[in-house]
Every structure is written in structure tokens, then in C-alpha cells.
Amino acid sequence: MKIFNAGQIKKWDEATMAGENIVQTTLMQRAGDACARWIKKKFDQSVEFYIVCGKGGNGGDGIVIARNLLHAGYQVKIILSNPPAEFRKATLDHWNYLSREFPKTAENAIVAFDKTDLLIPLKTPKPLVIIDALLGTGYNPGKSNEVINRLIKFLSNADKPTIAIDLPSGLTPDHLPPGEDDNLNIIQAAYTLSFQAYKRSFLHPESAKYTGKVHLLDIGLSASFTQQESSNIYAIDIKAAAQFYQPRSKHSFGHKGNFGTVVLVGGSYGKIGAISLSARAALRAGVGKVFIQAPKCGYEILQINAPEAMFEPAGDSYVSDIDPIRKATYGIGPGMDTHPESVSALKAFLKTRKDALVLDADALNIIATDPEAILALIPASSILTPHPGEFQRLFGNSKDSLEQVELAKRKAQQWHLVIVLKGHRTAICTPDGNIHYNLSGNAGMATAGSGDVLTGIITALMAQGYPPTQAAILGVHLHGLAGDYYIKKGAAESLIAQDLIDCLPKAFLKLRDKRHILFPA
Structure with a gap:
């Protein structure tokens, strides 16, 4: 729209x-x-x-x-x-x-x-x-x-x-x-x-x-x-989001290798839950395989909370090394902390990375320590998912939220990135200068871990072959739909991040129904 x-x-x-x-x-x-x-x-x-x-x-x-x-x-x-x-x-x-x-x-x-x-x-x-x-x-x-x-x-x-x-x-x-x-x-x-x-x-x-x-x-x-x-400003409703959705046929002869590989990097002592939420969300969003690269201190937690994901140690209490896996889509940052070891690991990884990736949370806080230098290392079409405070640390102050979105649009063009500026009406700013405001979601989603879930969803969609702009728009809308489904049965105040993961199946069905997709018997 x-x-x-x-x-x-x-x-x-x-x-x-x-x-x-x-x-x-x-x-x-x-x-x-x-x-x-x-x-x-x-x-x-x-x-x-x-x-x-x-x-x-x-x-x-x-x-x-x-x-x-x-x-x-x-x-x-x-x-x-x-x-x-x-x-x-x-x-x-x-x-x-x-x-x-x-x-x-x-x-x-x-x-x-x-x-x-x-x-x-x-x-x-x-x-x-x-x-x-x-x-x-x-x-x-x-x-x-x-x-x-x-x-x-x-x-x-x-x-x-x-x-x-x-x-x-x-x-x-x-x-x-x-x-x-x-x-x-x-x-x-x-x-x-x-x-x-x-x-x-x-x-x-x-x-x-x-x-x-x-x-x-x-x-x-x-x-x-x-x-x-012409307009470079859009509102994304269910009809617009459904245009991007490519459902998996129940008669597909594919295997898990056909539906992409996600590597989620993050977690630190006391903040392992963040990367666990991302992993579980990625799995619910349809990706074939998920690897978690996290500190050893999170091994037992992650194996219990996300048994479908594979664990790779990336340090002791903090991420100190990011292992490159071929043909995998990376989502980096949830719970990672900004310890010097993690700063060095992220910079080293970005210097060798050529494919687009998703950067969130502490990855953004690390970038904010030296924005011009580190932004120059990020591959084109990568997705950044800051909330307003993280965005401010990255790109400076704005007098109001509209000016902040306009600044995000300019930065997305300057650095050829997709910037997902999170909020009640999340604004997805793309390298072509367009702004897409998401219409799904509700106030109950203003809760710890909600952004970690979004990181997992978007990374999973990219791994399945969605172009970065489509992955961001569709991922944000799915995330909001899941929140809207929750408040049909529970109060907004009681919503927690895990509820969003649990409601993702219904969100996908809503997209399927909107596209009037019927499977043969």
C-alpha cells in the first residue's frame, strides 16, 4: 500500500x-x-x-x-x-x-x-x-x-x-x-x-x-x-506481505539441505537465552539446518532449549571466534556482549565475509564503537535490525522518530544495507531509498527477547533464498502476526518472546490463506 x-x-x-x-x-x-x-x-x-x-x-x-x-x-x-x-x-x-x-x-x-x-x-x-x-x-x-x-x-x-x-x-x-x-x-x-x-x-x-x-x-x-x-513510502499489510511468501509444498521431494543453513552467533555468560530464542525462531521459520556458535558456558542450556540445533563452541564465556561455514547465512549479535574478544572476532569475520548477513543487538553495539570503519566491512545488502537506541548509537541523534526513519533511509542508501528500525510500526529502509512501515504487531511485543526472535526469523528466510529486502519485510510482518495471534487468547501484558515462536505456525497459515494456496489431495 x-x-x-x-x-x-x-x-x-x-x-x-x-x-x-x-x-x-x-x-x-x-x-x-x-x-x-x-x-x-x-x-x-x-x-x-x-x-x-x-x-x-x-x-x-x-x-x-x-x-x-x-x-x-x-x-x-x-x-x-x-x-x-x-x-x-x-x-x-x-x-x-x-x-x-x-x-x-x-x-x-x-x-x-x-x-x-x-x-x-x-x-x-x-x-x-x-x-x-x-x-x-x-x-x-x-x-x-x-x-x-x-x-x-x-x-x-x-x-x-x-x-x-x-x-x-x-x-x-x-x-x-x-x-x-x-x-x-x-x-x-x-x-x-x-x-x-x-x-x-x-x-x-x-x-x-x-x-x-x-x-x-x-x-x-x-x-x-x-x-x-510514485511514492517511496509503503505500508505493509497482510496482502503485501503474502506476495513475497513462497510456501513449501507438502509434496516436495526436498531434504533439509534444500532449505538452507543458518549459523547464529551470540550468547555470553548470563545471556545465553537470547541466542537460544533466535535459534528456535529460525527453526520455526522453516530453515533446514541451524548451527549455534556460542561460548562453551552455554552448551548445556542450548542443547536442552534448542535440541534441533547443532552447537559449535566459539569461546569460553564470550564469543572469541566466528567459524566460517560455507553456503550458510549468518545472524550475529543476540546476547553476544561487547567484550574485547567478541569485538575482535566480529571484525575478523567481517573482513573475510562476502555474502549478506544479519546483524543485531551487541553486533550493532560493537559497530557503534567505530561506525565508519566497521560499516565499510559489512557486505552489501546485509540487514541491520536496531531498536531506536541502538540506531542512535550507530548514526547519531534525531529530533523525532520521523527524522530518525529518514536518517535510516539515507544510511541504507549510503552503505547499501537494509535497516530494520524496530518499533510499534517497524520501518524497513532499503538500499533503493524505499521505506516500508509494517502494520502487524502490538504493544505486547515490547518485551525482552522479541528482537532475538526477529533475528532468527529474518536469518532463516534469507537462508531459504529470499532476497534480503523481502526477507526483512516478510520476517517483520510474520513476527508481528505471531504477536497478534497471541493477544487473541492472552493479554498483551503477559506476552513473552517464546510466545512469538509458538505462534509462528499460525502466522504462516495466515499468509498461506491470504494467497489462497490449495494443495492437491
Whole structure:
């Protein structure tokens, strides 16, 4: 799924109207109808709605929603930021329709522009829901006025569930709020009903905390525009991930040697569990053989916890030597520590390594001790999987998470690497300059060992022949799907890394089902 910026979204609307020979009033009706359908499914007539409308297209969507709800017998009160005489054409059209169909509702609308002290009565015998149709994708924070700011402030303090239309008022699609301590005027929504595709800002924590749960509504925007318009930013859903998945046929005559060999290097005294998790995840992800190169102190633990994997001693308490195995894919770093012996071992190995590999955790911390020199040793197309703190140690500070992703994109291009910047919406930055935000996963996955599991999955996919970019995208999505399966049966707080491994079989089945793969009897 491509992600478009505000300018492209406007062009998308225009292309749809031109392609179907319709006017904005018609497209606005479509958008409002889609929102109203969702709202009517979610809430019955015991709920009363306050719909706050701006003078632009977002306000027009709100007016269409109001008409829909009134026709369905809901109680609706409308609050306008400006008098209707200031409405733009399509919004004015829909206001005129509402005025003719429901004159009493139109007459009783509160015009905030006329209020010196805005005190909207929010006490009602019915449950109350606010619909925020104040500002849309064209909002420019530098041009907000006193009335808009007052309305946003009032609604933010109303302590009522709010549904934002397209995006919460005060947010923009392409930029993040300037900071948490700036007394920001942004609506806090319980739900955001957005159209056709995600806004980029929704995929970053600084903005996502305002959107609530995002629901994408299809309003029939031009498919040909989507195909032809370029974007280097994508959202990876189950449909996109399934395109990469190459299932193993149950009638395959292959043997374990046909499905790749993984070598996982890591562990140290007290941190053997990390490399054990990676090994078990790699095995669950379909690789034929797994070797673990770890310190001798982990021998018994690893043979018990991962009996299907083969153990090779790589030191006493720390990794001090990495043994090259031909035709194997390496994943290095989980639990490895940054002991001088391990630093020397990693540098020596990278000097001789020519094939792409996966580097995580302490391997990244070792690279951060001398980034320019060690990054130059890493084979092209290798995958780095830092969390934000590790990324900062590698590449420096960023003012916010969006700037950090942009920096990751530039570093992926500079060093010809795939950088998996981990988070709730993990961003996979590739050497071609593309950014892929993953949509699977949940907050329960913020737990120790989760990244070690991901390392095992991605390394296993590479060993099976997936190109590095595909291995990263598919691996991250599988990892998130496993987490999503867990919280169907257990609380997010109780999720641990081993649960992700246990749920991988269901994640693979989900991909198989999405591709409608049927085996012959």
C-alpha cells in the first residue's frame, strides 16, 4: 500500500473526479456516507452526536455524516467554526441540502465564530460522542486562528469519546507534532476514520497517540492514480506481505539441505537465552539446518532449549571466534556482549565475509564503537535490525522518530544495507531509498527477547533464498502476526518472546490463506 503526502492526496481526489466525471460534491458525499455507515454499525440510537465542522472539505464530510445520522433517527447537534456564508462550494452544497431536509437542526447549529466565550453544553441524558470534522489534510499549523484553536482546546478537554474524520484536527499527514511539552492543540480521538490509505504521521508514536484506532474506509479513489503515482513510502499489510511468501509444498521431494543453513552467533555468560530464542525462531521459520556458535558456558542450556540445533563452541564465556561455514547465512549479535574478544572476532569475520548477513543487538553495539570503519566491512545488502537506541548509537541523534526513519533511509542508501528500525510500526529502509512501515504487531511485543526472535526469523528466510529486502519485510510482518495471534487468547501484558515462536505456525497459515494456496489431495 503506497503512502501519499498531502499534495498527492489532493491530486488523488482530482484524478478520481476527472476519471469518473464527477464533482467534489459527489466525492464528498461518498466520503461522508462511508463514515456514516461505519458509525451506524458501531453505535445505536441511544447515542447522541455532536459534530464539529470546519468550513473546508473536512467540514463538508461532517455535514454529510450529520444528514446520514439524522435520516437514521439519531440525535445530532452541529457546531460550526464559521458561518455557512464562508463555506466553500461543495461544503456549502451539503449545508444547503441539510438546511432543506432538517431546517431545525441547521437553525440550532452553534456557530463558534459568534461566541466570545465558547461554552457548548455537553450534558445530555444520552451517551455523547463527538465527531471531529474540523480540519483535514490541507491544514497548515501556521495559519490556524483563534476560533479553531479554541474549538480544539475545548474538544480536547471535553472528556467525551471522539471520532476524527480523515485525521484528528491539529495533526498533519506528513509531519509530527513539535513536541510533548508545547501545549499542543490536537484532538485526542478514540477512532480515526481515514480514507483509502494511511497518512504517514499515523505510523509514528508522536502522532499515533492522538489517532486512537485507525480504520481505513474505501471511497473508490482512482486505482489508476495509485498505480501510476510514485511514492517511496509503503505500508505493509497482510496482502503485501503474502506476495513475497513462497510456501513449501507438502509434496516436495526436498531434504533439509534444500532449505538452507543458518549459523547464529551470540550468547555470553548470563545471556545465553537470547541466542537460544533466535535459534528456535529460525527453526520455526522453516530453515533446514541451524548451527549455534556460542561460548562453551552455554552448551548445556542450548542443547536442552534448542535440541534441533547443532552447537559449535566459539569461546569460553564470550564469543572469541566466528567459524566460517560455507553456503550458510549468518545472524550475529543476540546476547553476544561487547567484550574485547567478541569485538575482535566480529571484525575478523567481517573482513573475510562476502555474502549478506544479519546483524543485531551487541553486533550493532560493537559497530557503534567505530561506525565508519566497521560499516565499510559489512557486505552489501546485509540487514541491520536496531531498536531506536541502538540506531542512535550507530548514526547519531534525531529530533523525532520521523527524522530518525529518514536518517535510516539515507544510511541504507549510503552503505547499501537494509535497516530494520524496530518499533510499534517497524520501518524497513532499503538500499533503493524505499521505506516500508509494517502494520502487524502490538504493544505486547515490547518485551525482552522479541528482537532475538526477529533475528532468527529474518536469518532463516534469507537462508531459504529470499532476497534480503523481502526477507526483512516478510520476517517483520510474520513476527508481528505471531504477536497478534497471541493477544487473541492472552493479554498483551503477559506476552513473552517464546510466545512469538509458538505462534509462528499460525502466522504462516495466515499468509498461506491470504494467497489462497490449495494443495492437491
